[in-house]
Every structure is written in structure tokens, then in C-alpha cells.
Amino acid sequence: MGSDIFRAMVEDSSVGFYILDLQGRFVYLNEALADLFGYRASELRGKKVLQLLIHPEDRTRLAQEAKRLLRREVSFSLLYFRGLKRDESEIYCESLLWTVTEGENTFFVGNLLDVTERTVSQRKLSLIRELGRKAILLRDVRAVARALVKAVEEVMGVRSCGLWLVDGETLVRIAHIMDERGLRLPLHGEKGIIAAAVREKRSIYVPDTEREPRYLRGKFRSRSEFCVPLIVRDEVLGALNVEKEEVDGFSLADRELIEALATVAAIAIENAIQFERERKVLKQLKLINEVALKTAALKAPEALYREVVETIAQRFGYHSVSLFMVEGEEMVLRAIAGELADLVSPEYRQPIGLGILGHVIRTGRPYVAADVTRDPYYVQGYRTCVRTRSELCVPIKRGSHVVGALDIQSREPNTFTEADVETAEAIARWVSVAVENARLYSRLQQALEGAAATLAEVVEVRDPFTSRHQRRVAALATAISEEMRLPPDRIQAVRTAALLHDLGKIAVPAEVLNKPGKLSEPERALVREHPRAAYRILKEIPFPYPVAEIVFQHHERLDGSGYPKGLKGEKIMLEAKILAIADVVEAMLSHRPYRPPYPLEEVLGEIEKGKGSLYDPRAVEACLHLFREKGFNFPEPSSSQ
Helix, strand or coil: CHHHHHHHHHHHCCCEEEEECCCCEEEEECHHHHHHCCCCHHHHCCCEHHHHHECHHHHHHHHHHHHHHHCCCCCCEEEEEEEECCCCCEEEEEEEEEEEEECCEEEEEEEEEECHHHHHHHHHHHHHHHHHHHHHHCCCHHHHHHHHHHHHHHHHCCCEEEEEEEECCEEEEEEECCCCCCCEEECCCCCCHHHHHHHHCCCEEECCHHHCCCCCCCCCCCCEEEEEEEEECCEEEEEEEEEECCCCCCCHHHHHHHHHHHHHHHHHHHHHHHHHHHHHHHHHHHHHHHHHHHHCCCCCHHHHHHHHHHHHHHHHCCCEEEEEEEECCEEEEEEEECCCCCCCCCCCEEECCCHHHHHHHHHCCCEEECCHHHCCCCCCCCCCCCCCCEEEEEEEEECCEEEEEEEEEECCCCCCCHHHHHHHHHHHHHHHHHHHHHHHHHHHHHHHHHHHHHHHHHHHHHCHHHCCHHHHHHHHHHHHHHHCCCCHHHHHHHHHHHHHCCHHHHHCCHHHHCCCCCCCHHHHHHHCCHHHHHHHHHCCCCCCCCHHHHHHHCCCCCECCCCCCCCEHHHCCHHHHHHHHHHHHHHHHCCECCECCCCHHHHHHHHHHCECCCECHHHHHHHHHHHHCCCCCCCCCCCCC
């Protein structure tokens, strides 16, 4: 009676039951087990289970477990394996297996459950956890988005999945399984499930798209759609949208998994966005600092303008960065960099009342055109084939007065953020300060050059035999500096020092300066003090370069034989070394009361002989090249000299 009840329970159970002989053949199985694999029980009796119903990769492992049971190493085994159905599809199985002995016969007895749904769910959750771990580490928003849609494809087996981000009043698709195009949708349109999910901050499931009036038909033929907003701290970043070809294609479990993925996506996207913001801010701070460092020493406004636009264009890759200055009723292009640099003519002019530039000049406020095709102020000023889609323009001010504008253009819409505006404004403020400094510097330089010229004339009045000597020395020293490709400020330092190098002779008695014969030793000692006397005068004048030191050293020589301090080698400034050669060459080529001028080749041979011992080799070579290869001539005196 008991065995009949047990058999009835087993036969009616939804759980699979089976008995195997030691060769692994079915001795008994209930219909529930046979049905699970797509068979009738009668078809499987006497068949070997390993060869027929077990995945080949799992057979060896299960055979080893059976041997352990027979050796009494374990009382029972809980087995997990992949089964093969009649149609060759796979299922995941869980089986409790033990042995029973009746008389001389031993059998394997077990039950079996289909755990496919549970296993798949666990695998999906594992994939989600792994995705979350990897996505959190990604720092690029689009890379995160691509990883997420790929994960949905793997977990759900869908053909259409896209990730969208909110961008102002639109939604931008930044990743999709099949289509990489960056599509845009209006956030507040009447139609669109994605926009509705974002606005309403809730998941929306559409079992049948043909019955949903808000559904927007796209390239993929969808019959069901599930859209989940990406929310972090109550802020909607975008949406994860999944579609299937069949009606009601997403079960409750599917939707829960997609929502779990969306939660991971929101956190990963938010982290990547924040990282990109911080990286961009850091990049912008570096740009501001770089612009300041590169332009701080520039004294010419044109060089400053050019350096500013080229630095911005190089660092951010914008297709046009330009700087305009206001002249009367026009805006004049002073510098341009980027793709348009070779397409726009220099001195391009635009009326002050035209375009975004004009609007910024008139209002004195920055302006961003997210999409110039929809902007009321935009006009295509440059006649080029390169198309602008977004534009940022900030004013350059002197006090409250607008004197120019910094204009940045991009080929992509919605390029510029608030951080970009702040960066551009900071650079514009720096440009304003630097231009004003350059203007003041120019005035100071003119004043100092005027003072230098006046002082030079004082020396010439007291020493008529060296009339024009300082100007001629200045011309040659400047030419040597340019031949050696010194920076502009050092060339100017050489020129100014050369104009004043004999200033100290005002402390030498006129009868000594104008003595026609050979000087006595005391007189020579008196003359040798003229660099020191000049230094005492010039050190009190606020030149922007070390004029006093250059003049003080211009009679020093590399071997220490010079005066007044007997400096050697690298202790002598390069500018002073250049001035020394120019002074010697001009003096030897000029007439003196006690001798006629030396021939040019004899003079050049003299400095060539002293190259490396008395004179700087590079400066000597530059001087020789000027006379022998370029035919240098001293400037003719003007009628006023």
C-alpha cells in the first residue's frame, strides 16, 4: 500500500524523479522528467542519460560524482549541469543524487529540477554587478554608454537598445546597439516615450506600440518598448530605452533587470560626467595659466593676440578662434587660428552692428549660440565653406569700455558650457590687462629711447671725434643680435646699451678725450673708468632690461684681459660680448686724429684672430657673416645728425 502511494505521488509530481542502473541507463523516470526534456517516459527507459540528456562538457564531471557515491566517499551529491532537450536547446538542471541497494543490486536514485530561469537570472545579476564594477571605473561618458547598451544586448538578447542624455531642451542619443548616429529628440514634444519617461521621472512600458499614440516610429520595427529614466539624486540625466520586435516582449522579470541596469547606468554616467567636468575645468585652468605665461613677456599687442588664439585653438581644437578690436564703427580682425586661419583675409572687417560679435560689443556681455542656425543674432561673416554650428563670444574691456571681442566657433552644436564662458572671460580680462601693459610699455620704451638718444648726443657734443660712433655701434650690434636670432627684448637691450655705451666719457676731461697724440698711463686709466661712470648713471634709470650692466661689461674680454673688473668667459653677459665686437669693429673702421681707418678685411681679421680668446665665437661668426656674406653697411647720417 505504501509503495503504491509513493508511486502515485511521484507520478503526479511536477518534479522529475528517476532511477538509473550502474551503467547510467534509465530504470525508471516519471513523465514530469521526460516532459522536461521533450520526451515521453517510454522513449527514455533503458537509454543512457549521459549520452542523451547531458551537455558534453558536463558529462565527465557527473560521471566522477557517480563514482564517488559508489565508493561511499559521500552520502549524496547535489549536481548542477546543463541538459539537452529533444530540440537540442539547453536547460539548466539541479539534481539531488544518492544510491540505493536492493539485495545484490545498486541503483542511482535522484530528483531533478529545471533551474533555468533562476540560473539565467543569477547570471544576469552577475553581469549587472560586473558591468557596474567596470562602468564605475570608466571616465568617458560615451564609453560608459556603449558598455551599458552592450550589456543590455547580452543580458536581454534585444536588437534595439539606446542610451540618451538630456542636453538642454533636447535628448541626445550617445550610444546604440546597431546605430552610432547621434540622434536628437525634443524633450517637450507631444510624442516620444523616451521624452515622456524623462519628463515624468518614471519607467514607461508599452506592450504594443501600435496602440500607443505617443510612440515615435524609428528605423527599428518595434512592437514593444520599455524606457527607464536615469536618475541620480532626483536629477534626470537621460534614459535607457529598450525595444523588441514582438508584442509584450518584456516580462516583469525583464523589466526589473533593465531597471537594475538603469540604476547602474545612472551612477556610472553621473560619475563620468563629473569626471569630465573636473577634467575640463582643470584643462581650462591650465589654458588660462598657459596663456598668461606665454603672453606675459610679449610687448607687442599683435604678438599677444596671435599667441592667445593659437593657444586656445591648439588646446581645444575649435575650428575658429579669433580676436577682434574695435576701430570706430568697425570690428577689425587682429588674429585668427584654427581651420579658418588660411581662409580668412587679414584685416577682415565687420560693421559694429552686425552679428553675434556686434551684439557682444554693444551689450558688453558674453553670448553663447548653442545652434547658430536657430540664433537671431548670427550672420555668416566669413565667406568660407566651413560651417559653424555653435559660437561663444566674450567682450574685451578696458574699464567699462568694450574695446574688442574674443570669438570661438565650433562645427558641433551645443559645444560650449558655463565653464567655457568663464574661461573665455578670464582670458579676455587677461588680454585687456596685457594690451594695456603693452601700450604703457611702448610709451615707456619711447620715453627711455628718447632719453637714451639725448644722453648719446651729450657724449657726442663733448667728443666730436667719436660723433655718430654710438649710433653706428648700435646699428652693428643690433644686426649681430638679429643674426644670432636673439629674442626681441634682448635685441632691444643691446641696441639701447650700444646707444649709451660711452656715456661714462662725460666724466673724462675734454682735453683727454680730444688729445690727438698717445695717452699717458694715468690718462688711459682715467678713460678706462668710463664704463663704471656710465653704470653709476644708468643704474638709476628704470630700463626694462639690464642696460647698465651691459654697458659696464662692454670692455671685458673672454680671457680676463678687459676692464674695469677683468671678468672672464660666462661671467660676461652675451649682450656685452656682442657690444664689445661692434665697438671694436666700428672704432677700427673709423678715422681718428692719431690714425686713419683700417681696411675692412684687416678689421675682420683682427676680430677673427681674437675669436674664442678675446671675443665670443658666435658673435664673431655673426659679424663676419654680416660683412662678408650680406654686405653690411653702416647707416648714412641724417641731416639732423
